[in-house]
Amino acid sequence: MDLINHKGTATMGVNIDALKCIGCMACEMACGYHRDDGFAFLSACIVLYRGREKKNYFGVILKEEERLVVARPEGVEVKIIGASGDEDTSGEKKDEDASAKPMLLREPCDLCEEMKYGPMCVKVCPVDAITLES
Amino acid sequence: MEYLSSERILIVDLEAGEVSEYDLDEDLVAEKIGGAGITKALYEQYQEDEPIVLGAGLLTGTLYPASSLAVITARSPVTGKVCHAPVTYHAGIELKYAGFDYAVIKGRSDKPVYLWIHDGVADISDASELWGKNLWQTTDALRRTLGDDLIQVLAVGPAGEGGSDIAQVGVNYWSSGDRFGFGKLFGQKNLKGIALRGMGLLEIADPEAFVDAAFEVLSSIKNGASVGKKGVEDICAALGEGDVKDWLAPLVHRYSACYNTPYPSHTFVFLDADPKKRTDPGTDEPGFRVTDVEALLGFKKLGLSAEAACRLMKACAKQGVDAAAVAELSGKAGKTDAAAIEASLSSLTGTVFLPGRGIFSPWSPQQPLFGDFSISGDKGEWWERRMAVAYVFGIHPIFAVMAPELTEENLLEMSRIGTELELDREVLDIVVGDLLS
Numbered sequence: 001m002d003l004i005n006h007k008g009t010a011t012m013g014v015n016i017d018a019l020k021c022i023g024c025m026a027c028e029m030a031c032g033y034h035r036d037d038g039f040a041f042l043s044a045c046i047v048l049y050r051g052r053e054k055k056n057y058f059g060v061i062l063k064e065e066e067r068l069v070v071a072r073p074e075g076v077e078v079k080i081i082g083a084s085g086d087e088d089t090s091g092e093k094k095d096e097d098a099s100a101k102p103m104l105l106r107e108p109c110d111l112c113e114e115m116k117y118g119p120m121c122v123k124v125c126p127v128d129a130i131t132l133e134s
Numbered sequence: 135m136e137y138l139s140s141e142r143i144l145i146v147d148l149e150a151g152e153v154s155e156y157d158l159d160e161d162l163v164a165e166k167i168g169g170a171g172i173t174k175a176l177y178e179q180y181q182e183d184e185p186i187v188l189g190a191g192l193l194t195g196t197l198y199p200a201s202s203l204a205v206i207t208a209r210s211p212v213t214g215k216v217c218h219a220p221v222t223y224h225a226g227i228e229l230k231y232a233g234f235d236y237a238v239i240k241g242r243s244d245k246p247v248y249l250w251i252h253d254g255v256a257d258i259s260d261a262s263e264l265w266g267k268n269l270w271q272t273t274d275a276l277r278r279t280l281g282d283d284l285i286q287v288l289a290v291g292p293a294g295e296g297g298s299d300i301a302q303v304g305v306n307y308w309s310s311g312d313r314f315g316f317g318k319l320f321g322q323k324n325l326k327g328i329a330l331r332g333m334g335l336l337e338i339a340d341p342e343a344f345v346d347a348a349f350e351v352l353s354s355i356k357n358g359a360s361v362g363k364k365g366v367e368d369i370c371a372a373l374g375e376g377d378v379k380d381w382l383a384p385l386v387h388r389y390s391a392c393y394n395t396p397y398p399s400h401t402f403v404f405l406d407a408d409p410k411k412r413t414d415p416g417t418d419e420p421g422f423r424v425t426d427v428e429a430l431l432g433f434k435k436l437g438l439s440a441e442a443a444c445r446l447m448k449a450c451a452k453q454g455v456d457a458a459a460v461a462e463l464s465g466k467a468g469k470t471d472a473a474a475i476e477a478s479l480s481s482l483t484g485t486v487f488l489p490g491r492g493i494f495s496p497w498s499p500q501q502p503l504f505g506d507f508s509i510s511g512d513k514g515e516w517w518e519r520r521m522a523v524a525y526v527f528g529i530h531p532i533f534a535v536m537a538p539e540l541t542e543e544n545l546l547e548m549s550r551i552g553t554e555l556e557l558d559r560e561v562l563d564i565v566v567g568d569l570l571s
Contacts, residue, residue: 022398024391040335051283056402073412098283100333126396
């Protein structure tokens with residue numbers, strides 16, 4: 001897996017500002033609803049990274065078709081899936097991926113293409129930390 | 135109970151060391167709705183065993199704004215009343231996703247144990263190696279032993295084990311709204327804590343209508359009076375304590391919210407790292423998550439610096455002591471030195487003020503904060519009814535006094551859409567009346 005220093009927030013269609021994020025997980029639930037037509041977290045392709053609770057260090061991870069967007073407080077990093085380093089495609093959990101199901105085993109973001117609201121994570125974010133790329 | 139539910143109730147018999155479960159009956163939901171309505175009914179059903187009842191609200195863990203609340207219902211070992219303590223952060227939703235809407239914990243174990251509730255399974259496990267550890271050590275140990283950093287922990291520290299009247303059930307590393315000495319009750323039962331983790335799925339009777347209605351409420355909130363406000367500081371300002379903001383400002387790192395709650399009510403302060411640093415702070419324990427307005431104001435009124443107040447709250451959380459009680463009792467005793475107060479945590483005792491009937495936690499301020507609720511009658515009565523409603527549906531009790539957009543009519547409508555049950559005002563009035571009786 002290659003790392004691309006990607007300061008800023010541009011992704012293929014959804015922008016994430018980790019410093020605006022309040023860590024409420026509404027985006028994760030809304031994405032899960034889009035996948036499962038019920039309330040669940042396991043299928044969400046956007047998750048709140050909250051594995052360093054005592055440090056108050058949290059951000060958002062989004063799985064896209066070929067990239068993993070990791071929006072940390074210090075900036076956004078885009079990782080190309082499978083470019084090099086094979087531990088990531090094996091489904092092994094990475095340090096920043098504290099979810100029960102590794103991100104790389106989940107369906108990639110489809111921008112909620114069939115949902116009338118567009119991307120549900122954008123719609124549900126109470127502080128507009130997730131926005132649509134203009 | 136098919137919708138918005140895990141459909142099951144867990145029964146834990148600590149004395150026998152056994153667990154069992156049964157289906158959550160739809161008739162019970164139709165009669166008691168959920169949350170405190172049902173935890174109180176379960177408490178009464180099992181009251182001979184002096185149970186601790188943990189439960190989720192009917193809307194807990196959904197896309198309805200602020201649906202983050204679970205409740206611990208038990209008889210306070212301090213006041214003797216059946217009380218309801220809030221469980222929020224990301225822990226409030228975890229019981230339901232772990233496979234149970236309610237858990238009745240009865241009897242007393244003859245040795246220290248903890249409960250591990252996960253993915254529809256509940257285990258009673260030996261806690262002899264956890265006994266004596268503080269809350270932070272306990273949470274770390276449980277997450278390490280059970281292999282998941284996202285496990286949510288309700289636990290007691292040395293104060294609960296030692297039978298302190300002001301012992302509190304903490305949530306992960308942080309203080310909670312337990313003002314009723316439930317930490318002492320855990321200790322009496324030899325129950326060190328409860329670890330929760332689950333990845334269940336809640337069905338919705340009419341998914342599209344539910345989400346449409348939830349988004350409509352969220353839109354109104356995003357145009358409401360709480361927008362742009364954050365942290366304990368703005369809550370304090372709404373309570374007439376506007377100088378808290380400047381007092382705390384040099385320590386403030388970042389704000390966060392409970393599950394799906396539009397207001398970030400947590401102010402994280404850095405005490406042993408640079409608060410301006412946005413990268414990993416390097417040190418493992420840089421500070422503390424301040425969520426308890428009453429405790430913060432209490433210590434401030436004793437004349438402590440912001441740093442001393444926050445360090446004291448951190449010490450209280452580690453020991454599993456109710457920091458608001460510490461502030462109140464220290465004030466009564468004339469103690470104003472932070473080191474002396476911290477040294478007295480294990481011996482502090484006394485009676486603390488609880489508003490109204492003393493059954494809901496004053497962790498939620500007893501007045502509207504930002505929004506206009508157009509209260510016509512007694513403000514205390516308004517607050518207790520607002521709490522009862524929040525604890526039934528699973529709404530964050532502090533956000534409940536901020537957001538008039540969350541009306542009783544809307545909560546009932548959402549419940550009907552989500553469950554297909556005929557829940558109306560008559561049912562709600564009966565449930566609230568029973569809670570307040």
